[in-house]
Amino acid sequence: MKFAVVVFPGSNSDYDAFYAASRVVGEQAELVWHKDADLKGADAVILPGGFAHGDYLRTGAIARFSPIMGAVTAFADRGGPVLGICNGFQVLLEAGLLPGAMVRNDRIKFVSQLVPVRVEQTDTPFTAACAPQQVLQLPIAHGEGNYYAPPGVLDDIEANRQVVFRYTSPAGEPGADWNPNGSLNNIAGICNRRRNVVGLMPHPERAAELPLGSVDGRVVLASVVKALAAVSR
């Protein structure tokens, strides 16, 4: 299969995602410039981390107007798997492909550390290879990862099982001590109703090789390989 990794001006984890998809997971991958209008025949799309267009207005606010976003939206509408990581998640929120918004971390400061994240749903293309309730050790590195949605929307998200990843203790217990940014309901990642678009603040692509401290992120990319193989069978 083939991954497309979108490169916005200001993306800074684009090559990391490309490297993880191609060198670690061993699939084809291509970097796609944001001014391009097509996804080069990719089977899955990654919107990477970074600070697209500088994020001076709001994170992801300008990136959603990039030409490539038309192709990404069409791809998502057709049911294609789209993964937004960190700033990519923020772009998906701004583009309306995922519900809710991101605000400044509750402790104001940028937070960079390894955190335990519990997999809540395994019926998305990016968690299909996970065990239910599996706890992954993944790095976060963001200043605006405090997920917010109005009460009604939040209830819908929970009711529709759209919370895909939640911050918990290493044993999988949620609690205020384990929430690094003030996110509502300890939300680390969500999906859309159709479940093909997933966004998360932690960086699975940075936790795919043992020397880097964790290999737990590999399963996120491996999941989509498995999911697509299941579809094509």
Next chain:
Amino acid sequence: MTVIDSTVLDRHGIKPDEYERIQQLMGREPNLLELGLFSVMWSEHCSYKSSRVHLKTLPTTGPRVVQGPGENAGAVDIGDGLCAVFKIESHNHPSFIEPYQGAATGVGGIIRDIFTMGARPIALLNALRFGSLDTALARRIFEGVVAGIGGYGNSIGIPTVGGEIVFDEMYSGNPLVNVLCLGIAHRSDIIKGAAKGTGNPVYYVGARTGRDGIHGATMASAEFDETSAEKRPAVQVGDPFMEKLLMEACLEVMKTGAVVGIQDMGAAGFTCSTSEMGSRGGVGMTVDVTHVPQRETGMIPYEIMLSESQERMLLVVERGREHEVEAVFEKWDLHAVQVGEVTEGARLKIHERGELVADVPNRALTDEAPVYHRPMTEPSWQKQVQQLSLSDLGAAPSAQMTFERLLAVSTIASKRWAYRQFDHSVGTNTIAQPGASAAVVRVKGTTRALAISVDGNGRFCYLDPYQGAMLAVAEAARNVACAGGEPIGATNNLNFGNPERPEIMWQIGAAVRGIGDACRALNAPITGGNVSLYNETEGRAIFPTPVLGVVGILEDASRTVTRTFKSDGAPVVLLGDNSGELGGSEYLATMHQTVAGRPPALDLQREAALQTLIVTLIRDGLVESAHDCSEGGLAITLAECTFDTGWAAGAGAEAGGLGVTAEVPVLADHGAFSTNAALFGESASRIVISVASRHVAAVMAAAKAAGVPARQIGRVGGRRIQLTVNGQTAVDSLVAHAELVWATAIENKMRRAPGAAS
């Protein structure tokens, strides 16, 4: 036309004799613009006029050195046709005036130096000094500097992988912000900052030029007084997004092969880049400031030439290939503008709307800047501060109480509060992250890794600058060696007071000699660096603080070890002698409010043998952990080996790692202070390792063969840190308790701070 009188000269920081020299070099009186050019280029910051004669004595060559001092950054060969390109630079003065922007633009500046060489930056480290966190001023500066470093580095996506932070009231009015950046380049792609080829066009690209930072270099070459806050307009504002675009575009445009030379516009901005590129290439340059993109209207040539607006580059492009270069910049939505061309002769000619407004020999601004052999006098107090009489210190405090106090001292305590604000994982190369003895980053596409450490000890240098500087080199190299890295190059940042004072100049001279001697002995040639002088406020200088950055190589990245104990029951071995030297120690400063004595002795041959030994042991897979002994001595080192520095979330995450039981050897009789000296003395050339039982004999034999003292002092295990001296219990703490004290000390100070949040 402005008459150049003593007031004008004074405002430009030009001394009367320097003005005479300018007139000689010009063959006439300069106009005000020309005087401005000399003012910034002859500033201490750009010309190194006080330090140059000393810096010339440093070792700068070696089998791996590809580029020594004099370029935007140094480069060393790391095999497979690759080079590590690195340099350290300071942004001390701006960080005092405006901590966030001062630190942020410091990060931006050194990143530009690295990608200007054709290297992709992959790691940032910093060496920081602040006043005591018990003061609101130091907390505010610390908070701002840390946020600024993070704000810039995190955004651009270059991980901050390590560094060191020291707190001492000597830095309360002059914080130090030294940033090291390292990048990787193909050796054949390294590009220099030299202009060549008559008729080749000169391009300007990046941010527009504004009135910010005018005379920043001159400011960085002056002491502070109570009016310093008024100098705020001289601090620049950083835009990491612009720099990210510039970096990607420049690295892409260099691949076209159409770039002849390139230089960033840092200190002294457009003036420095045009004159230095011309000077290095032995050519002239003619530019018209009218073409320079401007942020504000009505800017005069003087302002355009002296602005230090950030994120700007100057390129010399091969004539006829302009379109290739322009196309790349267009892709990144950057506008490259031709502002001039390379000329024959060696003059920098500046025009405004075609009219010549300045005409200066290039080399007059650069190579022919004044070089001073400034007078050096040993300070009258030097011998006195080296006297240390333990009997005058009163009663020796208990070892247990000392241990707990030292764990919470800001300089020793975990810097997690700061490091959590730095993205250290972006780039997927970081093997050992902030908090480790040395940062370790892998080199993608190879089996290798680079270990990097920055170190300095101002207290030691105050007591003996020659010895202190040697100790700084030794510690940086030892930290690199403790990660398995064999030192291959070094960069230095000299932070001192006013060089016009003979005792400060004496400190500089002695420290540079110390750096040179130690770098020669430890095979770590200096490939570049930075000098920051005039770090004084109201006549009081900082501790002399040379900071050394050492880069080492591991052929097999998978062999690297960290400081944390790994397995229950593993013997703990001390390499080196526990000589119990207390001079200049954190123990004396914290427990006895004393900064005195002689810094620890250093035998460079023994240090070199120790480092070679540890690199070999790690390469051969014989050790499980390694940690250098420094501030707080052996007791703190052993404690740190038990701390699990994983970065799990949550306030209650400090579960604590494996404990240790050890008998600390006493090699010197200090009477009532013998126990504390053995535990907390800061003797050099010591490393604590843990070794699997089956490898102990091999390790001991290797140490003996290398002539390095080695003795098994204890074992890993349990949940406590239990240290005995002469068989008597001296320290006994739960790991979890000790780690909590150590891990949260700085957070607690910052949390309590009223109004600390910016």
